[in-house]
Amino acid sequence: MTGILKDLVRAVRAERLKLKGTLALWLAAIAPAVVLAVEALAIYGRREYYLNRGLADAWGDLAMQTMVLWCLVMLPLFVALETALVAQLEHGNQQWKHLCALPISRGALYTAKQLGGMALIGISLVMLVAFTLICGVMLRFLIPNIGFEASPPLGEIGEFAAFVFLASWLMISIQTWVAQRWSSFVVASAVGVAMTTIGVIVIQSRYAGYYPWTLPILVANGFSEYIHPLNVLAEGVRPVKELLIGSVGGVVTAVLGGWNLTRRDVF
């Protein structure tokens, strides 16, 4: 194993231990649970509508509505919060001066931070998929005959979540850089709130496809147009531009952010 890769493996293993029992880790499970609880309550409250509609693509509806709700309401603020919490592990007790005085490359330390933030967002999406399945099974018993008797399209829902994750990458990288660059929790949170608020306006413009904080909702929405039936996804109808900007932009921003952070003085 080369030196840099070995450093990265060490840094990631250390990062995993640091996250143990943290609010950041708990939030990765709690936030999706809240969204699914809201979604389940909404469906249960409108059970007459769903019963009258007859058999439909209940799993597709649930997956689509959940992901749109997640991307629209929760994800941008969740990313800001998670990346800030991960960064505060080091800023809170001035850990950087200890970490950067260790015989390990700074690039590995910052890359591990980026991966830590991404892992938390990834875990939250996995939890979102898991809770979607649990929610559907619960609704199968609570409101029989509205379509949840069918097998859940696990592959399609997973693919849906994966693409939303890729589209979020640029936003995660920017928020990670902000949270690491400025030690104040307020700065990282304020940037997240401000960018999310601006996103509400941008989403209605033709620039939405280039704005990091609206890319995930565009991807979720793009899928939602073709989600009935879900297997249409397999025919290649995908918001490719948004996915590319989100994922490639995420990688480029992470590299530039890491380059900037490794060259900064540590006080």
Added chain:
Amino acid sequence: MNDLAIETNGLTRYFGELTAVDGLDLRVPTGSVYGFLGPNGAGKTTTIRMLLGLIRSDAGEVELFGHPLRQDRIACLSRIGALVEFPSLYPHLTGRENLEVTRRLTGAAPAQIDHVLAAVHLTDVADRVVRTYSTGMKQRLALALALLGDPQLLILDEPTNGLDPSGIREIRNLVSRFPEAYGITVFLSSHLLTEVEQVATHIGIVQQGRLCFQGTLDALHAQMDNHAVLGVDQPERAERVLRGAGWTARRSGNGHLSVAINGTSDAAMVNAHLVRSGINVYQLHVERPTLEDIFLTLTGAIGVEAGVQHAV
């Protein structure tokens, strides 16, 4: 083995218009406990951050064990343990887990955790979360973190910050036995001069970013004369008599006389002179200047124009 654990040449750092560190030429011998002293804002912490590669120098070089830090950062840091100002700990993890984080990052052997816990007497509380630790325990855990990886050089910046007297004594006892027990060179920055005096073999004094003394503790003491402190029945007359004979004498607040002397024979001569002049001497003892006296003299009187006094 390299004779110098730390060598800096012309180390300089500016913050805007302020010259925080100005052409510092440190020489820290291997195996020494080097006390790095200076008033607040003298540039001690900035120097330490440059020694660890945390901040860049604007000029000058740092060599650790003969290797240039700029070109060989990872290799240099692998021989160093550091505690900079306050302990950097994760309060939600246990003491052992805090050590495990650093162990994973450095690749040290797992057995070292128990070893360093024992060295700082924290074995019994190793599995408690750090947020329940006292300040002294946190400071000792930070020392344990610095000891992971068997460092050859320990850089400690104000390791007794915020500690009560018993905590200070505990850290002092730990630090003083590092060179002998583990063969570690210690570079110790502190503003607690009496603490440094008890453990240091070498001293560097920095003032406004520049070294105003560097050398052994004995050489530092030799910079200043001893004083004979006398109890006499006629202090005013005694002062006049001694001054008339060419001695530097002054009365202290408690009526005693303090006379600058060069050795104990001078003290006997002062005594004889006073007795011959009809002045009764009922008390006489020789005082060695404390590190605090010397520090205050050097940092207060020498000023920035003075050159460094090397006495290695």
